Amino acid sequence: MLGNFSYKNATKLYFGDDSLSYLNEELPKYGKNIQLIYGGGSIKRNGIYDQIVKILKDNGKNIIEDAGVMPNPTIEKLREGVKIARDNNVDLLLAVGGGSCCDYAKAVSVSVHCDEDPWDKYYIRFEEPTCEIVPVGCILTMAGTGSEMNAGSVITNHEQKLKIGHVFGEEVMPKFSILNPKFTFSLPKRQMVAGIYDIFNHICEQYFSGEDDNTSDYLAEALMKSLIHSSLIAIEDPEDYEARSNIMWTATWALNTLISRGKSTDWMVHMIGQSVGAYTDATHGMTLAAVSLPYYRYILPYGVKKFKRFAEEVWNVSSEGKTDEQVALEGLSAMEDWMKKIGVSLNISELGATEDMIDGITEGTIILEGGYKVLSKDEVREILKQSL
């Protein structure tokens, strides 16, 4: 735990198959006007929408509809949401869905009372909100992004071919999040799997960095092991409550800043994956999966010690009679086997990326420090070629 850091995360979580009922405890804390944010309407088909609307009406709230949040929420949609909130004096932004809806709600929350256009202010200049922030609550129907207990918000600008995430301060975190594992049961398997890999990668990005001995790395390994274990149960039986609940809880703790405390982190897989996403509009978790192995195999020689620890602690690779590098590589092979078992995308071609996009995706990749090797643009291009 080197360095100085702070930690505060005040989101109240309600977890379990009865957790929606706790919406009744939260609603009295807010005014009458509730902006109900959701995506393509699956919550109408599976009945979740009706349950929520009933609770809102029982609590005497006005419901302001804000449907159609897309998987990678766009700046145009964000501007639309801000207008809805302003026109209706919204008191609470209630996001129902996965990370896209939560990220979008947070982006709206910091933009309603802000005169400037949010894209330039928050996603290009990375400024902090100086205006009043409208409170956000989340009701999850998909586990993966961890957006329910963090201050991150990723917005896509198709015109500029950019998909950028801003991690705001703690005051932007949702006030409450409702996590009912059963709400994730009806999700198509491909979406479930993309979420699982998104979680896994969040943990990797915080784990594969730094050489100091750190409690955070032990916690990261615990989350990985629980996730791997439950994922293999969930792909056989997506309605296994215990497995889906562990996956949901793991998602939350993988990205609420806990496991990055006191250590450096490396978010390059997200940077490359998000740039792939900006070009292909492919599912976030799948873009991460498709570039992960080429990236990790590339940087492994610069961080052998940690990759060896990963192999031993997470994948039970025996080190007997092997070099450190062999052990480390076996860890990545075990990870690849697991990725194949759960069925994530292992290359960007199947996500719609083509050779002629490589330069553009490379250009759109933000280079961050923190990893075992700071990449050049040429190295990003090489990793992308290996991901094709």
Added chain:
Amino acid sequence: MLGNFSYKNATKLYFGDDSLSYLNEELPKYGKNIQLIYGGGSIKRNGIYDQIVKILKDNGKNIIEDAGVMPNPTIEKLREGVKIARDNNVDLLLAVGGGSCCDYAKAVSVSVHCDEDPWDKYYIRFEEPTCEIVPVGCILTMAGTGSEMNAGSVITNHEQKLKIGHVFGEEVMPKFSILNPKFTFSLPKRQMVAGIYDIFNHICEQYFSGEDDNTSDYLAEALMKSLIHSSLIAIEDPEDYEARSNIMWTATWALNTLISRGKSTDWMVHMIGQSVGAYTDATHGMTLAAVSLPYYRYILPYGVKKFKRFAEEVWNVSSEGKTDEQVALEGLSAMEDWMKKIGVSLNISELGATEDMIDGITEGTIILEGGYKVLSKDEVREILKQSL
């Protein structure tokens, strides 16, 4: 993650060797009158007191002294602290010390504006505060209890020979806690070790319960492994910053409710240990250590599966060619070896307990459910005899 539960923990943590400077960020949020709570004066000898007083004065605060908080804070001292807070219209209770000071500050916080005597209301009837709660901030000088990020408060009544803990609601948690690992360097080794075992036991009490597959158990194992690893470094070199910082961080996360989410828990070692403490006034962590192994060996047959997992995951015990019970017992032997290495008390006689106290300690032990076996008073007596 079975069952329904909620989680909220809004304590802001400042961690690191520069963390005290963040007191400057917190103080402006509170009024002028600061009740400065501390123990026997070691903070005056090591200079921490002077550093804090300077920051308080620089921020224009009135300092109201409340010294002399004893290792097991008594109800008499609590009544004294409440009077100090009332007489001085205190705006913030600033506890400087270990768990005793933090626990005491929380007990004062819920009692200042309450007409009833706190002992009966909070520690006998376990009622929740219905009055205004005075905010609490903590500056840790000892790692162990986790009191810096939870709502627990243990108070001792010598007259009634009772040491009782109340876990209050989230609104009683400290508003902020400052964790500087260097502030723990000057602690006598015996106190450091007692703190380490207190942490370990907190994790055990939440781990050795339930049979379901649960992310919380993976996190518990991670905390145990990091703690064991760092404890062995710290007993050789108490000024190893990395080891002491991991121990400090582990303490916080071992008892801020995270690793008990979605599972049952078993607090019987604390119940027996606290009763020993009420008779001997021995250091909390040492009382837990002295009764742990007799207790765990006694309940092992009722929870073999979990004790086997503990042996394999935490202590790397190989299961080859052994029965589950053999593996499980080897885990406890490995734990005993570690306890000997770090030097905790392994029997209650050396803490001052005598044969003739056994009946009284048994009587004072509160029996809780949640463990693999709900004990009878006769079983408690038997475990205490084995602990002598």
